[in-house]
Amino acid sequence: MKIIIHGGFFSESDQSHETKTAKQNALKTIVQQAYAYLQSHSAFDTAAYAVSLLEDDPLFNAGIGSQIQGDGVIRMSSAIMDGSSQKMSGVINIQNVKNPVFVAKKLIGEEDRILGGEGAKKYASENGFEDFSTEIPQRRQEYEDKLKNGGRGTVGCVALDKEGKLAVATSTGGKGFEIPGRISDSATVAGNYANSFCAVSCTGVGEDIVSNATATKIVTRVTDGMSLQSAFDKTFQELKSIDGFAGAIAINREGNIFHQDSYPTMVFASFDGDSLQVFD
Numbered sequence: 001m002k003i004i005i006h007g008g009f010f011s012e013s014d015q016s017h018e019t020k021t022a023k024q025n026a027l028k029t030i031v032q033q034a035y036a037y038l039q040s041h042s043a044f045d046t047a048a049y050a051v052s053l054l055e056d057d058p059l060f061n062a063g064i065g066s067q068i069q070g071d072g073v074i075r076m077s078s079a080i081m082d083g084s085s086q087k088m089s090g091v092i093n094i095q096n097v098k099n100p101v102f103v104a105k106k107l108i109g110e111e112d113r114i115l116g117g118e119g120a121k122k123y124a125s126e127n128g129f130e131d132f133s134t135e136i137p138q139r140r141q142e143y144e145d146k147l148k149n150g151g152r153g154t155v156g157c158v159a160l161d162k163e164g165k166l167a168v169a170t171s172t173g174g175k176g177f178e179i180p181g182r183i184s185d186s187a188t189v190a191g192n193y194a195n196s197f198c199a200v201s202c203t204g205v206g207e208d209i210v211s212n213a214t215a216t217k218i219v220t221r222v223t224d225g226m227s228l229q230s231a232f233d234k235t236f237q238e239l240k241s242i243d244g245f246a247g248a249i250a251i252n253r254e255g256n257i258f259h260q261d262s263y264p265t266m267v268f269a270s271f272d273g274d275s276l277q278v279f280d
């Protein structure tokens with residue numbers, strides 16, 4: 001069993017040392033909590049659970065603490081993908097739910113598996129997800145102060161369970177100040193993709209990740225026989241050629257854990273039962 005999570009980016013120039021320590025500590029706690037959960041749950045259930053813990057922590061730009069869009073409204077996106085069935089489900093630009101990832105997970109059983117905007121919210125309400133405001137005062141202040149890089153990021157988890165099955169989940173509050181209607185990478189196959197060979201979750205600038213098709217490329221390259229490292233290196237070379245801003249986490253079916261970013265510093269933590277690694 002293996003697990004890796006990410007919580008977006010940390011910027012030495014925009015954020016304090018205290019914020020860095022708080023993010024390191026939060027990721028260490030969440031990755032170990034999610035690993036304990038993985039002992040008795042599938043990779044699919046664990047990916048959703050880990051992302052829900054990240055959504056509940058206002059330090060990260062997803063769920064509670066999500067960034068505010070150009071018209072002053074929070075809209076969130078999330079997706080989950082089961083590597084063995086290769087089914088993905090998700091919500092795009094959903095408002096006022098506490099955990100978009102759980103709405104995405106609920107949709108895996110539907111014929112129509114990716115819903116946007118009002119339809120996603122209506123589906124959530126009809127399926128017992130209560131109205132919940134994910135706005136925190138700090139994000140409103142950043143919005144009022146027009147701080148465009150206040151909480152850059154996304155959260156995600158890749159897990160490998162004891163049956164050797166892979167899954168991935170990703171969730172975001174977007175990039176902040178976007179034009180209403182803009183679609184993030186997080187609920188697309190560029191930002192969140194898995195099959196039985198490999199699973200990948202991305203963070204960074206959605207437009208760059210979609211242009212590069214980051215998660216899909218890495219998974220396809222590994223499926224076609226490339227090592228995880230070579231698949232990342234080639235995909236990130238291509239990303240750098242468009243000056244793309246992104247990071248990605250992955251696990252392959254052999255249980256190798258990998259991560260890479262195009263700019264410092266992606267915030268991540270991984271745990272395999274023995275070794276706990278956290279970004280520095």
Ligand code: GLY
Binds near residue numbers: 173
């Ligand atoms: N990666 C999050 C976004 O660009 O919306």
